[in-house]
Amino acid sequence: MFEPLFQGLQLFFTMDAVFAVLAGTLLGLLIGVLPGLGPLMGIILLLPVTFHMEPVAGMGLLIAIYVGGSCGGAISAILVRIPGTPLAAATLLDGYPMAQKGRAKEAVGIAISASALGGVLGGIVLIFLAPLLARFALEFAPPETFALALTGLLVIALVSNEATSKGIMTGAFGLLISTIGYDQFANDLRFTFGVNGLLGGIHIVAMVVGLFAISEVIVQIKSGFFSRNPDVPWVRPSLSSALLVLSRWVNLVRSSAIGSFLGALPGAGGVVSSFTAYAIARSTSKTPEKFGTGIEDGIIATESANNATVGGSLIPTLSLGIPGDATSAVLMGALIILGFFPGPNLFEQHQDVVGGIFLAYMSANVVLFFAGILLTPLFVACIKFKKQYLLPFITLLCVLGVFSLESSTFHLWVMLAFGAIGYVLRRYDYPLAPMVIGMVLGPIAESNFRRSLVISGNDYSFFIDRPIAATILAINLVIIVWMLCPKVWKNRLLLRA
Amino acid sequence: MTLKSKFSLGVTAIAAVALAGTAAFADFPERKIQNIFPWAPGTVAHGVSQMIAEGMSKRLGQPLPVVATPGAGGVKAFNTALAAPADGYTIFDGYVAPLVISPMFGRADWGCDDFKPLWSATSNAFAIAISPTEDRFTDFPSFIAYLKANPGKTAYNGNGLSLPHMVSAKVLQSLDLVSRPVPYDDIELGMKDLRSGVLDWLVVNPGVYNANKDNLKILVTLSELESVQRTYDGADKAQDFGIDLGISGLAPMGWNWWLVHKDTPQDRVDILNEAMEATINDPEVRAQIEATGFVLTEYSPDQYSEVCNSAREQLESAKDAITWEEEAVKAAN
Numbered sequence: 083m084f085e086p087l088f089q090g091l092q093l094f095f096t097m098d099a100v101f102a103v104l105a106g107t108l109l110g111l112l113i114g115v116l117p118g119l120g121p122l123m124g125i126i127l128l129l130p131v132t133f134h135m136e137p138v139a140g141m142g143l144l145i146a147i148y149v150g151g152s153c154g155g156a157i158s159a160i161l162v163r164i165p166g167t168p169l170a171a172a173t174l175l176d177g178y179p180m181a182q183k184g185r186a187k188e189a190v191g192i193a194i195s196a197s198a199l200g201g202v203l204g205g206i207v208l209i210f211l212a213p214l215l216a217r218f219a220l221e222f223a224p225p226e227t228f229a230l231a232l233t234g235l236l237v238i239a240l241v242s243n244e245a246t247s248k249g250i251m252t253g254a255f256g257l258l259i260s261t262i263g264y265d266q267f268a269n270d271l272r273f274t275f276g277v278n279g280l281l282g283g284i285h286i287v288a289m290v291v292g293l294f295a296i297s298e299v300i301v302q303i304k305s306g307f308f309s310r311n312p313d314v315p316w317v318r319p320s321l322s323s324a325l326l327v328l329s330r331w332v333n334l335v336r337s338s339a340i341g342s343f344l345g346a347l348p349g350a351g352g353v354v355s356s357f358t359a360y361a362i363a364r365s366t367s368k369t370p371e372k373f374g375t376g377i378e379d380g381i382i383a384t385e386s387a388n389n390a391t392v393g394g395s396l397i398p399t400l401s402l403g404i405p406g407d408a409t410s411a412v413l414m415g416a417l418i419i420l421g422f423f424p425g426p427n428l429f430e431q432h433q434d435v436v437g438g439i440f441l442a443y444m445s446a447n448v449v450l451f452f453a454g455i456l457l458t459p460l461f462v463a464c465i466k467f468k469k470q471y472l473l474p475f476i477t478l479l480c481v482l483g484v485f486s487l488e489s490s491t492f493h494l495w496v497m498l499a500f501g502a503i504g505y506v507l508r509r510y511d512y513p514l515a516p517m518v519i520g521m522v523l524g525p526i527a528e529s530n531f532r533r534s535l536v537i538s539g540n541d542y543s544f545f546i547d548r549p550i551a552a553t554i555l556a557i558n559l560v561i562i563v564w565m566l567c568p569k570v571w572k573n574r575l576l577l578r579a
Numbered sequence: 580m581t582l583k584s585k586f587s588l589g590v591t592a593i594a595a596v597a598l599a600g601t602a603a604f605a606d607f608p609e610r611k612i613q614n615i616f617p618w619a620p621g622t623v624a625h626g627v628s629q630m631i632a633e634g635m636s637k638r639l640g641q642p643l644p645v646v647a648t649p650g651a652g653g654v655k656a657f658n659t660a661l662a663a664p665a666d667g668y669t670i671f672d673g674y675v676a677p678l679v680i681s682p683m684f685g686r687a688d689w690g691c692d693d694f695k696p697l698w699s700a701t702s703n704a705f706a707i708a709i710s711p712t713e714d715r716f717t718d719f720p721s722f723i724a725y726l727k728a729n730p731g732k733t734a735y736n737g738n739g740l741s742l743p744h745m746v747s748a749k750v751l752q753s754l755d756l757v758s759r760p761v762p763y764d765d766i767e768l769g770m771k772d773l774r775s776g777v778l779d780w781l782v783v784n785p786g787v788y789n790a791n792k793d794n795l796k797i798l799v800t801l802s803e804l805e806s807v808q809r810t811y812d813g814a815d816k817a818q819d820f821g822i823d824l825g826i827s828g829l830a831p832m833g834w835n836w837w838l839v840h841k842d843t844p845q846d847r848v849d850i851l852n853e854a855m856e857a858t859i860n861d862p863e864v865r866a867q868i869e870a871t872g873f874v875l876t877e878y879s880p881d882q883y884s885e886v887c888n889s890a891r892e893q894l895e896s897a898k899d900a901i902t903w904e905e906e907a908v909k910a911a912n
Contacts (some may be wrong), residue, residue, distance in 0.1 A: 122621070125621065126620045126621045126625075126647075129621060129625075129626065129629070130626075130629050130633060133626075133629075133630065133633070133867065219771075220771060220774055220775045221775060222771075222775075223771075223772050223775050223777040224772070224777070263650065263651075264650070264651050264652065266738055266739040266762040266764075267739070267762055269684075269739045269740050269901075271651065274651075278655055278658045278659070279655075281650040281651030281654060281655040281658075282648075282649050282650020282651065282655050283650070348767075348768060348771060398771075402771065402774075403767060403770070403787070403790035403791055404767045404768065404770060404771045405765075405767060408619075408621075411619075411621065411622070411765070411767075412620070412621030412622070414767075415621050415622050415623045415625070415626055416621075416626070418623050418626075418786060418789075418790075418871055418872075419623060419626040419627075419630075419867075419870075419871055421870045423786070423789040423790040424790055425790035425791050425792075425793075425794075427790075427792060427793060488646065488647065488648050489613075489646050490648070490659070529762075529764075533761055533762065533763070536734070536759060536760075536761045536762070537734050537759070537761055537772075537777055537778070539731070539759065539912045540912070
């Protein structure tokens, strides 16, 4: 178990590798903060740089960007209600209200500490449980993945606070949008109307940036006070947030475990992990009504889960050669380009490289912790700018980030359209997060449902003949019955319990 | 200002513009050149194109980013590149799917000869694989016998109008075998389902094979080329069993050919060609590319029309195989 780590020490403790992890984490944080540019884009941009690096240094750079970028998005989500990446959409639910209450420093500190600690816990899972989880991930065929995606969709009801029906409506809208593009099962185009830009579907980043960032810019413009100096005090680096996160260790460990587990299942990814962890934290809380109003546990759940997902997603990527999500697919491509094919052979023949990668991942989380704590005052200082400077700057970053996706102006129009949609929905109190969940989970649920039917020859019993799929579907049924249950009955049941 | 001075100023201005134009023409490229890549970014294929682009960039003295523009089986990328001016600053990463297959299915209206070729880039050959623990069939003849005895009862990874699926459907049609194609976004996900026993067999590429050698047994390569057999560690080819797959040469392989707009000035095409030829002959670049499992095809621009049109003609016959397979699966179930 520790053999790869010992063998990896020599490869990791070189100037190149250590510097790569340090630079990658800082770069990842920055990339995550900027709207539009997520860890995936950061890794893709830096991928050519690694072609000429030593394998552990190259992979260390990319993994560190993944770690930093998975956390960075939370900072802009908390401070200006703009999730730098779709991963941070769930953090916004409690992070922004907390910042609005004058607790921006605590919120950012909690997000960074929870991310780093969640990442470390994800790393421990990666090192100790990789073979076990990899075997379990193999059991997740299309019926199981469909059932799990359905569970994720039910999370919509839990993250919509009191506006469940409105949440279901925006979630359904997200599902509808996810159907745009090429349908590989019917070999045909859906809802593209001859528009070239729609052939690949709506880009999730353009949608999320528009929905949250542009709508927020519109709201801020409408509220005026462009030249007023925001009342944000200067803050100093402090470890108090980290201690607070550690004091909520149950939530931290549970959310990290959820992140690691979902990360290990190919297809799920950080967005699903963070929303699921949030929903579970809320449903197990003694004060669920406080979620969404700026509660520490909301941030701890989402941030620890999405960074633990990074460790989880490396499990099938490295041990099976099956990427856990889009970002780890790119990491797998990078490893192949560097001359190592991921899979069981990698663990047997190149333990030193595997160990070096594990060490790089753990070190990136440690760097994230200290860099995050030191840089928190700098991040918080950003919201000290007057609106007349801050809003154009944010808009510019949004435009640059979204344009860079494919050097396409079409995505900018998509971003603006979703900005307008987001503004209208917010005005009438429709929650936006369910739309992101619908957009992310729609294709996973649909393709795995249809794939299951193709495999089984249209035999629906395929879903209940498989024990794991049947169990998840049964849990889903219980959740639905519970949601439909009148509040009075729920309270009676809980009292009896 | 006098009339004379106005005249001399005008002449000077015209001369300056003309000279500037000539200089710009002579200095090609004077800004970045884009390669429009038709698939998702960050894949091995993307990395391989970036390796070639990097080599060309060094020789041309300008950046050459490979811009991933995925969507609609590569058609979106081609449309994007076609919308750019024919000035040599936009290169099409001409993968066979958008270049040849999409027009065959009426999704695009271009043909091989609507572009000017640079050098061909790489190829990626496919093979039929099973799990090493599979006991229903252990070699290609027993595989054929099993599928014949159980029409439509087995499943494999066949993704819509993708090339691996067209080739496998053509092979199945040639051998009169029926198996259910299951669309997957990536072969890796199909690999997972093969290992969990959900799929019965798999069409793989060298990348997936190299990553899963212990969990795959290659039954047959879908190409008669010896270089492909080497890629799959000496696996059998269909011809070894006296079986004609009905498709040969580049046709049963994934390949890409770098292209430019048809109206691009020839001297600019020549400059790009010179840089690309030098790059793909660079031993360091070759070693890097070959380490990923991709094979450099090394066809010159002169061979483009013949090779591309020949592959198109052969794939026309594979096109009907998809329709045949759809009907055969329905009939079998």
